[in-house]
Amino acid sequence: MPLTDTNPLCIGPRCGRGEPRQAADGTLICEVCTTRLCRDVEITPQLMRWLEQHKTPGQGGGDKVSGSQEAGTPTRLDVLSMLHDGATPIHGDDDDQIGPLSIPSTLKNWAWLIAEHRGLVYPERADVEELSAWLLRHLDWAAGQLWIDEMIGEVGALRRWAHGLAPWAVHVQELVGPCRSCGKRALVRTAGERYIECDAREVIGGCGALWTEEEYEQHVADLVGPYRRKPRKVGTKTK
Ligand SMILES: [Zn+2]
Ligand SMILES: [Zn+2]
Known part of the structure; x- marks a missing residue:
């Protein structure tokens, strides 16, 4: 690699709103995009807990009004689809077009990809909390991979969707x-x-x-x- 005093431009989605910042040393993304990805991975267990509290319409995030989940209790399918294994984006899709993504499945996909690339054991039985911690440990490495922009986009979409589905609590x-x-x-x-x-x-x-x-x-x-x-x-x- 030729020695230059300028790093390549960050490939993070919408970095600098069209005027991307310089990537940090040895990575393909800038410090702002790195911090953002960190935050968005770190916050996923919180998103789970929070959506869990908004599974039924009108739930305000505090204690439930009535105790049991009786048959016929309406549930929000959009919230459930984020909480359970299921929908993940097909690469290149615009996240606004495909609806809420599954938090566990999205994290599992990225953990699987990273484990595969690095020859690590994929944390098969990990829950979202563990997956989030696992992914955080590998972000430095991931920041140098060509697909890092897709990872930033997908993980960031989880936070945007969760906040969008239960906005009254934000x-x-x-x-x-x-x-x-x-x-x-x-x-x-x-x-x-x-x-x-x-x-x-x-x-x-x-x-x-x-x-x-x-x-x-x-x-x-x-x-x-x-x-x-x-x-x-x-x-x-x-x-
Ligand atoms: Zn600013
Ligand atoms: Zn950036």
């Missing part, structure tokens, strides 16, 4: 501080998640970067520092 908070990377006020914090995300949806126009709480606080402190007397001034609109 607590999303818009933060006032700007993004460290693009400067836009597009940061959102989703309850229960480790990272604050710069909202890259078209309407918002953020850059998709992910920050820990500490990084966010530090950035805000840096900005506020010189103006501590009148913090309101910091709020001037970016562009």
